[in-house]
Each structure stands twice: as structure tokens, then as C-alpha cells.
Amino acid sequence: MKIAVIGSKGLPPRQGGIEHYCAEVYPRMVAQGHQVDLFARSSWIHLPWYQSCRFHGVQVISLPCPGKRGLDGLISSSLGAIACLGKRYDIIHFHALGPSLFCWLPRMAASAKVVVSCHGLDWQREKWGNCSSCLIWLGEQVAIRCSDQIIVVSEALVDYFQDTYAVEAINIPNGPASYWQSDPTFSFVKLLGLEPQKYLLFLGRLVPEKCPDLLIQAFQRLTSTGWKLAIVGGQSDAPAYQMNLFKLAAANPNIIFAGELKERYLAEIVRGAGLFILPSNLEGLPLAMLEAMQEGIPVVASDIPPHRQLIGMNRGRLFHAGDLESCIQMIDWAIQHSKEMKKMAQKAQEHVQTWYGWDGITAATLRTYESLLCPPRSKVKPATELIQR
Incomplete structure (x- = not known):
């Protein structure tokens, strides 16, 4: 053809x-x-x-x-x-x-x-x-x-x-894309002030429909201590929204804006995450989530239909889209139940390998x-x- x-x-x-x-x-x-x-x-x-x-x-x-x-x-x-x-x-x-x-x-x-x-x-x-x-x-x-x-x-x-x-x-x-080889000692992650397996990861464009503002507000009200939030995303088509995110997180030193990352740096920060969080209101089929699932990272996400397709059937945890209290409760639960989340992540990894x-x-x-x-x-x-x- x-x-x-x-x-x-x-x-x-x-x-x-x-x-x-x-x-x-x-x-x-x-x-x-x-x-x-x-x-x-x-x-x-x-x-x-x-x-x-x-x-x-x-x-x-x-x-x-x-x-x-x-x-x-x-x-x-x-x-x-x-x-x-x-x-x-x-x-x-x-x-x-x-x-x-x-x-x-x-x-x-x-x-x-x-x-x-x-x-x-x-x-x-x-x-x-x-x-x-x-x-x-x-x-x-x-x-x-x-x-x-x-x-x-x-x-x-x-x-x-x-x-x-x-x-x-x-x-x-x-x-999902295949990630590069990365440093098993997580030197870049540590340079950012993050501890492997002890941070939440948001990965995506900093735009309103992906709701990183909701995640920042939820993180600031978590009862679990010792965790940080890493926000990884490239330049936004909504600069005013991006500036509002910086202002929202300005008083919290545990929120790290890592900017746009590629190749081994992107691979390292994903592989070091304790939880991958995607609070979007609108997605087609989120590749960042697919890639996190492929890497065996536990996922918490909003309950929009594309997310239900990927992590439904006990492959991750869902919260009500746009609902701050539901988001806080589900992230708290996931942090407190790490063994259950790892089992879900394994199922999610097998699902991606089979169907995607x-x-x-x-x-x-x-x-x-x-x-x-x-x-x-x-x-x-x-x-x-x-x-x-």
C-alpha cells in the first residue's frame, strides 16, 4: 500500500x-x-x-x-x-x-x-x-x-x-512509549530533593483540563507526612494558568516543579515515583498513564471513562473527577495501603503488555x-x- x-x-x-x-x-x-x-x-x-x-x-x-x-x-x-x-x-x-x-x-x-x-x-x-x-x-x-x-x-x-x-x-x-535506561541509584531524583518511592508524580501539560491545581490543593491537605509532590510538564498554552499553579504551590517546599523532562531524566523520575496521579477532566487515552502502568507504578486517577478503561477492574484507584475531598481521600488511602497498590500495579502492567x-x-x-x-x-x-x- x-x-x-x-x-x-x-x-x-x-x-x-x-x-x-x-x-x-x-x-x-x-x-x-x-x-x-x-x-x-x-x-x-x-x-x-x-x-x-x-x-x-x-x-x-x-x-x-x-x-x-x-x-x-x-x-x-x-x-x-x-x-x-x-x-x-x-x-x-x-x-x-x-x-x-x-x-x-x-x-x-x-x-x-x-x-x-x-x-x-x-x-x-x-x-x-x-x-x-x-x-x-x-x-x-x-x-x-x-x-x-x-x-x-x-x-x-x-x-x-x-x-x-x-x-x-x-x-x-x-x-506507551518505551523509556530510556535510567540511573538505578536515582541520582537525578535525589538532586531534585525527592526520595524514591516517597513522592506523588503528575506528568502532563500544565493545562486546565488536566487539573494539576486540584492535585496541588489535595496534596496540601493530605494527612500522610513524609511525601512530596513532583509536577513534570512542558510549556503550557495557558501561561496565566501556569502562573496560578506556581502561586498556589509557592508556600509549600514539598511541591517540586521539575519542568519538561526527556529521555533518561524522564524515565528516572517516573520509575522513582511512589504513586502516579492523573486528575484530568478530559482525556483521549492518556499516554503518560499507559507509560506509568507499563513501568509498574501504582496509579490513582479521576473516574472519567478513559481512566476507567485503563485502571478499572482493580488495576488502580479512581476518585470522583473534580471532587477535591474524594481526591484527598483516595490518595491518602493509596499511601496507607502500599501493598494493595503494588498488586494493582502488577495487574495494570500485565494489562498494558497484553492489550497495548x-x-x-x-x-x-x-x-x-x-x-x-x-x-x-x-x-x-x-x-x-x-x-x-
Whole structure:
């Protein structure tokens, strides 16, 4: 198959779930004999316009971009859709709802089958202004009308598209990234003033929908002593919110803002955590949680549907989303019941290894492509049959 990919910032990945997905899945497709062209932002890959490079066999093509938040995605997606029209692709795969605003172009002017992956309902995220949210929502409407197949990353999103549009989406989840080797003595963790296994870890962008403010307030009211809170996250698209977080934690020396961490430093701080906490109100399928589960770190999270999918069935503990008292009680319980939490973490680790492997995710995606190209001969199986290693 000849496959085009639109919506990724580019490869190699530096941050972002879509970029890590592309880095795992498309090289595997190339290794199986398929051709993959990924249209990227020149501001991300730092190549002159329309030049290309290779990432593990994937051809990464640079498209003009101004390097401004919001405009980059809009411009690169539209140019990518136009660039696909004369190249006889079999599959054109759009990632995220915003870029899908332009999926009508290949549907109208090319013979390729159009696939859209929804990694989350991005128009609900508070970081986007009214205009951007409206455009992303419009991308969802275009995807419903113009794509040949919608792929989603969680069971909750399957239900959303069925209930809202009576559209049958296919659930193919993302998988966790593999962490680097890290210092077994936890020298970096100790340099931050943290003691291994004695700190809570929040890992994610510092944005309102992930609710790090709720976690800070909960931590400040914990009855358990001797623990600290490490907040790991990159630059936020909501700087005023980020400043409010700093003010909220300013009087507490046991709250450590570690900034954005990568490679061995990220691996070390995750592996040293006593508990991984994710209090989000909105997620697609949280990769940070998947990665913590893969590393065997006990998890406490809000009870939104994607979190229930991952750590339900006694693989972690859930508290009521947005409820400060419930959050405090559940974290306190988890600290006081470390043996029970370790057993849950082991179950969670086994669950990730069984159902969220990248080989299975790649196979499921290819079968979806094949079902569109050869519908009488191929039938897409349920995700529960496809995502096993």
C-alpha cells in the first residue's frame, strides 16, 4: 500500500501523542513493505520547504509553516491534503480533528480511501479560544461526512461517535512509549530533593483540563507526612494558568516543579515515583498513564471513562473527577495501603503488555486499511481481537 499521513507535526518525535504514535506505527508498516509519506511542518523538522528526510524508512516531507500556534496545523494540513491529490495514494490518514477539516479534498479529488483518527475531542480543551475550538469542531463534522473510516483511541470515543452521529468508529488505542535506561541509584531524583518511592508524580501539560491545581490543593491537605509532590510538564498554552499553579504551590517546599523532562531524566523520575496521579477532566487515552502502568507504578486517577478503561477492574484507584475531598481521600488511602497498590500495579502492567502493544496496534491499523481497499475479502475484527501482541 501507498499511505499518506497528515496531521503530525513531524518525525522524529519530541513531544505529543500523535508524533509518538507515528514513530511507532509507520516504521513498522514500512518494514512490512508498505510506502509511507508523512507530511510535516517545516517549523518542526527544520527542513526547507518541500524537501524530505527519512525516519526509519518513512519519508518525512516538509511543508511551509509560519511557526505560530494554531496557524501551523491549519496551514500544514491544508497543504498536505492538496499535495496528496496527484500521487495515487491508496490510503490518506488524517490524525486529529483539526487537520480533518481538509479531508474533503482527497475525498472529492482522489481515489484514495480517507481515514481519520480521533485522539480526543480537542474542541473541548480549554487552551483553545472560541475560534480555534469552532474550527476543530467543524473538522469533526467534515470527518463524519467525508471520511471512509473513523478510528478512535478509547471505548468512550466509540460511544461518543455512535451516540452523537450513529457512526461506527473502530477502537484502536495508542500504546506507551518505551523509556530510556535510567540511573538505578536515582541520582537525578535525589538532586531534585525527592526520595524514591516517597513522592506523588503528575506528568502532563500544565493545562486546565488536566487539573494539576486540584492535585496541588489535595496534596496540601493530605494527612500522610513524609511525601512530596513532583509536577513534570512542558510549556503550557495557558501561561496565566501556569502562573496560578506556581502561586498556589509557592508556600509549600514539598511541591517540586521539575519542568519538561526527556529521555533518561524522564524515565528516572517516573520509575522513582511512589504513586502516579492523573486528575484530568478530559482525556483521549492518556499516554503518560499507559507509560506509568507499563513501568509498574501504582496509579490513582479521576473516574472519567478513559481512566476507567485503563485502571478499572482493580488495576488502580479512581476518585470522583473534580471532587477535591474524594481526591484527598483516595490518595491518602493509596499511601496507607502500599501493598494493595503494588498488586494493582502488577495487574495494570500485565494489562498494558497484553492489550497495548505496538505490533498489535500496527496490525489492527493495516487491517482497517485493507478492509477499505478490499471490502469483500477482508473484515475488520473487534479491537479486542486485534490489539494483542
